Amino acid sequence: MTTPPPGPGWPPYGWPGQPQFPPPSYPQAGPYVAPPRYPPSGYPPPGYPPPGYPPPSYPPPGFLPPVGLKPGIIPLRPLSLSDIFNGAVGYIRTNPKATLGLTAVVVIITQILALLLQLGPLAYAGRVGAQTGDELSTPMLIGSAASTIAGGIATALSAILLSGMLTVVVGRAVFGSTITVGEAWQRVRGRLLALIGLSALEVVAAVVVIGAVILAILGISVAGNTVAAVLVGIPLVLMMIAVLLYLYTALAFAPVAIVLERKSVMEAINRSFGLVRNHFWRVLGIRLLASLVAGLVAGAVAVPFSIAGQLTALGADTSGPFIAATAIAAVGGAIGQIVTAPFNAGVVVLLYTDIRIRAEAFDLVLQTGAARGPAEADAGDALWLTAAR
Numbered sequence: 001m002t003t004p005p006p007g008p009g010w011p012p013y014g015w016p017g018q019p020q021f022p023p024p025s026y027p028q029a030g031p032y033v034a035p036p037r038y039p040p041s042g043y044p045p046p047g048y049p050p051p052g053y054p055p056p057s058y059p060p061p062g063f064l065p066p067v068g069l070k071p072g073i074i075p076l077r078p079l080s081l082s083d084i085f086n087g088a089v090g091y092i093r094t095n096p097k098a099t100l101g102l103t104a105v106v107v108i109i110t111q112i113l114a115l116l117l118q119l120g121p122l123a124y125a126g127r128v129g130a131q132t133g134d135e136l137s138t139p140m141l142i143g144s145a146a147s148t149i150a151g152g153i154a155t156a157l158s159a160i161l162l163s164g165m166l167t168v169v170v171g172r173a174v175f176g177s178t179i180t181v182g183e184a185w186q187r188v189r190g191r192l193l194a195l196i197g198l199s200a201l202e203v204v205a206a207v208v209v210i211g212a213v214i215l216a217i218l219g220i221s222v223a224g225n226t227v228a229a230v231l232v233g234i235p236l237v238l239m240m241i242a243v244l245l246y247l248y249t250a251l252a253f254a255p256v257a258i259v260l261e262r263k264s265v266m267e268a269i270n271r272s273f274g275l276v277r278n279h280f281w282r283v284l285g286i287r288l289l290a291s292l293v294a295g296l297v298a299g300a301v302a303v304p305f306s307i308a309g310q311l312t313a314l315g316a317d318t319s320g321p322f323i324a325a326t327a328i329a330a331v332g333g334a335i336g337q338i339v340t341a342p343f344n345a346g347v348v349v350l351l352y353t354d355i356r357i358r359a360e361a362f363d364l365v366l367q368t369g370a371a372r373g374p375a376e377a378d379a380g381d382a383l384w385l386t387a388a389r
Contacts, residue, residue: 088346305332
């Protein structure tokens with residue numbers, strides 16, 4: 001039996017008789033081409049920060065003082081300069097009767113008393129007005145000097161009283177409480193003798209320092225060596241200024257300690273030195289800045305009255321215009337004191353509070369008093385005592 005031949009047009013595949021196809025093929029891979037690079041832009045490539053640099057974070061809860069911890073004129077935390085100045089103005093706004101009203105009464109009475117003491121002896125003798133030095137007798141000069149000294153003493157006593165009462169007002173305002181003038185007087189009247197004694201010691205210390213320098217310079221000058229007096233006098237004067245500034249700063253908190261902490265004079269002095277010791281430059285700087293601000297404000301208020309007084313007495317040859325000019329100038333000075341005295345007192349008390357917070361964590365004690373609320377203001381006064389810590 002014979003095999004038939006394959007059909008026409010069909011080539012063999014695999015074995016005879018099947019069609020054949022070419023094996024499959026793929027294009028050969030070309031050389032590797034790197035992806036295009038972006039031009040440098042000055043910024044690091046996107047991704048996570050390299051090791052060693054922790055991601056940014058926010059302070060944990062409690063790191064910043066809570067906003068609500070401000071029951072009164074200041075937040076209960078270490079105070080900034082703006083906190084102190086804002087608080088010194090804020091307590092005046094919250095209790096104007098016990099600040100501006102009290103200051104106005106004390107200052108007006110003092111100015112009237114000082115004016116009478118200064119003009120009384122001269123007016124009695126008919127010597128007020130344009131007089132030459134030869135026309136004034138020795139008794140008249142002595143009387144004028146005595147009346148001036150008496151007026152200065154009256155002004156100093158009124159300043160002591162006013163400072164003590166305003167200290168009580170600020171102490172209550174820290175807790176958000178107000179106080180009447182009568183209540184402030186009840187709180188401070190038992191401390192007046194201590195405040196007067198402290199002021200007397202401060203005056204004696206200043207007189208001793210200034211007097212020692214003056215005597216030293218005069219002694220060298222009398223010895224006949226004027227050049228040596230100048231060469232020695234300049235350093236002595238600079239040293240005197242430095243000592244007075246030191247005492248001015250170191251004793252800044254003694255009146256506050258007498259009123260709020262109920263301390264004696266010597267205890268208050270030691271207390272003030274202890275608080276200021278590690279914060280001397282802060283206390284000095286803030287006090288000088290506050291005094292500068294108060295002086296500028298008082299000067300701006302008093303200038304128009306001073307000009308009006310000078311114009312009133314210009315060319316006068318009788319006592320009437322002279323008395324009127326003095327009275328007008330006194331009014332300007334009184335208004336300046338009424339505006340600035342509460343501010344100065346507030347700065348000192350709040351600076352004292354700030355130093356106690358920084359040195360003694362006193363803010364925790366203040367928070368205890370604030371938690372009681374304004375109704376417990378009398379109990380809050382006891383928190384200022386050192387023994388309550």
